[in-house]
Amino acid sequence: MASISDIDGLDEATARAELARLAKILQQANAAYHTKDDPEISDAEYDSLKRRNAALEARFPHLKRADSPSDQVGAPVAEGFSKVSHAVAMLSLSNAFDEADITDFDGRVRKYLGLAQDRALAYTAEPKIDGLSLSLRYEGGALVQAATRGDGAVGENVTANARTITDIPGQIDEAPDILEVRGEVYMSHPDFEALNTRQSQNGAKTFANPRNAAAGSLRQLDSSITRSRPLRFFAYAWGELSEPLADTQMAAIDRLRALGFATNPLTKLCNGPGEMVDHYRLIEEQRATLEYDIDGVVYKVNALDLQDRLGFRSTTPRWAIAHKFPAELAWTRLEAIDIQVGRTGALSPVARLSPVTVGGVVVSNATLHNEDYIAGRDSKGQPIRDGKDIRVGDWVQVYRAGDVIPKVADVDLSKRSSDAQPFVFPDHCPECDSDAIREPGDAVRRCIGGLICPAQAVEKLKHFVSRAAFDIEGLGAKQVEQFYTDGWIREPADIFSLSARFGSGLQQLRNKEGWGEKSASNLFDAIDEKRSISLSRLLFSLGIRHVGEAASNMIAMHYGSWERFDEAMQSASDQAGPAWDDLIGIDGVGESMATSLTQAFAQPAERASIERLVAELSIQSVARPDTTGSPVAGKTVVFTGTLEKMTRAEAKARAERLGAKVSGSVSAKTDLVIAGPGAGSKAKKAADLGVELIDEDAWLALIESP
Numbered sequence: 001m002a003s004i005s006d007i008d009g010l011d012e013a014t015a016r017a018e019l020a021r022l023a024k025i026l027q028q029a030n031a032a033y034h035t036k037d038d039p040e041i042s043d044a045e046y047d048s049l050k051r052r053n054a055a056l057e058a059r060f061p062h063l064k065r066a067d068s069p070s071d072q073v074g075a076p077v078a079e080g081f082s083k084v085s086h087a088v089a090m091l092s093l094s095n096a097f098d099e100a101d102i103t104d105f106d107g108r109v110r111k112y113l114g115l116a117q118d119r120a121l122a123y124t125a126e127p128k129i130d131g132l133s134l135s136l137r138y139e140g141g142a143l144v145q146a147a148t149r150g151d152g153a154v155g156e157n158v159t160a161n162a163r164t165i166t167d168i169p170g171q172i173d174e175a176p177d178i179l180e181v182r183g184e185v186y187m188s189h190p191d192f193e194a195l196n197t198r199q200s201q202n203g204a205k206t207f208a209n210p211r212n213a214a215a216g217s218l219r220q221l222d223s224s225i226t227r228s229r230p231l232r233f234f235a236y237a238w239g240e241l242s243e244p245l246a247d248t249q250m251a252a253i254d255r256l257r258a259l260g261f262a263t264n265p266l267t268k269l270c271n272g273p274g275e276m277v278d279h280y281r282l283i284e285e286q287r288a289t290l291e292y293d294i295d296g297v298v299y300k301v302n303a304l305d306l307q308d309r310l311g312f313r314s315t316t317p318r319w320a321i322a323h324k325f326p327a328e329l330a331w332t333r334l335e336a337i338d339i340q341v342g343r344t345g346a347l348s349p350v351a352r353l354s355p356v357t358v359g360g361v362v363v364s365n366a367t368l369h370n371e372d373y374i375a376g377r378d379s380k381g382q383p384i385r386d387g388k389d390i391r392v393g394d395w396v397q398v399y400r401a402g403d404v405i406p407k408v409a410d411v412d413l414s415k416r417s418s419d420a421q422p423f424v425f426p427d428h429c430p431e432c433d434s435d436a437i438r439e440p441g442d443a444v445r446r447c448i449g450g451l452i453c454p455a456q457a458v459e460k461l462k463h464f465v466s467r468a469a470f471d472i473e474g475l476g477a478k479q480v481e482q483f484y485t486d487g488w489i490r491e492p493a494d495i496f497s498l499s500a501r502f503g504s505g506l507q508q509l510r511n512k513e514g515w516g517e518k519s520a521s522n523l524f525d526a527i528d529e530k531r532s533i534s535l536s537r538l539l540f541s542l543g544i545r546h547v548g549e550a551a552s553n554m555i556a557m558h559y560g561s562w563e564r565f566d567e568a569m570q571s572a573s574d575q576a577g578p579a580w581d582d583l584i585g586i587d588g589v590g591e592s593m594a595t596s597l598t599q600a601f602a603q604p605a606e607r608a609s610i611e612r613l614v615a616e617l618s619i620q621s622v623a624r625p626d627t628t629g630s631p632v633a634g635k636t637v638v639f640t641g642t643l644e645k646m647t648r649a650e651a652k653a654r655a656e657r658l659g660a661k662v663s664g665s666v667s668a669k670t671d672l673v674i675a676g677p678g679a680g681s682k683a684k685k686a687a688d689l690g691v692e693l694i695d696e697d698a699w700l701a702l703i704e705s706p
């Protein structure tokens with residue numbers, strides 16, 4: 001995530017380039033989010049880039065760009081819509097992230113108005129609905145126009161679409177002659193889920209969250225599509241008026257409700273920051289039980305004459321602020337704990353949650369790690385979460401960071417029902433009923449069923465055909481699972497005997513749902529194509545515990561050929577002696593990896609299965625790259641932040657071809673860190689450790705230098 005800690009030390013040229021880069025990224029993000037309703041980066045990432053931009057502009061005011069993202073609201077009108085000029089601009093809101101920001105806000109307001117500090121100022125506090133804003137224009141009580149915010153000055157004409165929304169009256173009584181009602185269009189959680197189910201049944205695109213679904217549904221060129229999407233509307237503001245609605249924000253909301261609009265029931269009048277923050281807490285607590293997404297609480301100065309005096313900055317009113325919820329945390333109910341069996345037999349507890357939006361993504365499953373974690377202990381038996389255990393039915397806090405799998409982070413004991421029972425972790429495999437055993441020092445309980453455990457067998461097969469492994473076109477996780485269920489494939493070797501066994505039975509495959517004659521013979525071709533495989537891919541594909549992609553590479557490089565590797569596994573099987581020492585001496589191979597490797601090759605059933613597979617293959621030996629003269633041969637390098645000239649995968653592959661070792665984390669052993677924009681803790685750690693830090697261009701210059 002972008003940080004602002006380095007800004008003080010930037011020179012002008014770097015700052016100018018950085019401002020240009022941020023303008024470009026933010027403009028692209030705005031278009032993806034507001035125009036396509038399909039964001040490319042997370043909201044938290046967006047917000048942090050925007051803060052970085054603002055901090056740069058504050059430090060270098062004269063470098064502020066004419067097209068500064070700070071001065072922009074939303075995105076321009078999308079193609080296909082007719083344009084509506086807003087009589088009163090539709091702006092954004094400034095953000096607050098903690099209590100101190102709220103006290104500051106109140107202080108700024110008073111100072112601007114020259115108010116005494118000893119009398120509390122009244123503000124309204126209401127949920128910030130996570131939808132999109134809409135302006136409805138009524139003339140003589142009749143709805144004549146509806147427009148999106150667009151870029152704040154010019155919005156999209158969506159009148160026909162707005163007419164399909166039942167919360168929006170087409171006609172109102174006793175309204176001012178000209179009345180522009182503004183508010184938020186949103187979609188409820190049940191409607192969102194039903195829509196996504198429908199979309200995927202029809203093979204159409206599904207939406208990441210209710211906000212995107214609402215925006216995508218309202219911003220349709222064909223209003224019959226909007227009609228089929230159940231949208232809702234909350235009114236909370238107004239634009240042009242032929243006569244005032246009221247004297248205060250609160251009374252104006254009441255008036256809008258009296259006119260027939262839905263207003264949010266959690267709107268409250270508060271006296272000063274203390275009460276505002278109290279109401280924020282209350283709303284935060286209710287967040288998971290609301291039927292719609294909110295991403296914070298909006299505070300507005302209650303007296304409308306004071307709002308007028310305060311006025312606006314370029315894109316935000318001075319009289320309001322949005323107090324955002326932490327982006328990546330949310331509370332919800334734990335509905336059930338399921339146990340999944342992985343390819344190494346590990347029993348993993350999975351939390352089934354009442355769906356909640358965390359950082360822009362709907363989360364309904366999260367990891368609970370292992371049985372100790374559920375019980376409130378760490379791997380050393382020390383209490384975590386103050387020793388609180390997690391039970392089915394509990395209120396739990398869900399945490400999500402970046403692309404990482406969501407986690408259950410905390411539990412609220414005050415909401416636990418009195419009959420909640422501690423979770424009993426199974427000591428048998430839920431799939432094959434074999435014993436599930438926990439070895440000393442292992443945090444994980446494992447099914448000992450091995451090859452007889454269908455869950456393990458299927459997971460092993462799925463791993464075997466995955467992208468980084470055999471990657472057989474037309475044979476993905478779904479097909480493998482089906483073939484396993486049908487008894488056609490029990491182990492990897494069976495994949496390669498499929499055509500021999502079923503070549504004549506092509507008919508059978510052809511008759512299968514989803515398989516035509518063409519796809520059947522394509523599949524056999526794709527399988528044959530992968531009979532020739534690199535040693536490192538093969539090693540990774542075996543799915544041996546602890547042996548990941550990087551380790552497979554190192555091992556393959558070390559032994560060079562399958563024959564030498566296989567021989568070494570025999571010699572090292574008693575886990576002592578020179579072959580063993582040689583194995584654990586490989587960079588990146590620890591004792592536990594070496595143990596699981598040698599065990600796999602010593603276990604008769606597993607060994608036999610591997611031999612059957614190898615008999616089907618032609619395994620390529622490793623051609624050692626010539627790294628003489630490479631400036632980075634033997635060096636350990638770390639890539640962090642965003643690379644702009646190539647993907648991470650390409651950068652890694654190139655570095656490795658030049659004899660460098662690419663590591664994921666910075667340590668004292670690191671020789672070089674290549675940091676792109678947005679580099680965070682790793683760059684900092686490198687600086688702390690005195691490790692050389694360069695940017696992508698410098699890296700390219702280094703490796704491309706003759």
Ligand SMILES: NC(=O)c1ccc[n+]([C@@H]2O[C@H](COP(=O)([O-])OP(=O)(O)OC[C@H]3O[C@@H](n4cnc5c(N)ncnc54)[C@H](O)[C@@H]3O)[C@@H](O)[C@H]2O)c1
Binds near residue numbers: 034040074091130184
């Ligand atoms: N992920 C991305 O790529 C991306 C890109 C652009 C914007 N965003 C996200 O969008 C937000 C910024 O967009 P923004 O300029 O619309 O600001 P904003 O959404 O933070 O705040 C302004 C909006 O709040 C809405 N709102 C909801 N309830 C309200 C209430 N009770 N009173 C007043 N307004 C209320 C209005 O629609 C108003 O336009 C940020 O949260 C940002 O993370 C994300």
Ligand SMILES: [Zn+2]
Binds near residue numbers: 432433448455
């Ligand atoms: Zn099992």
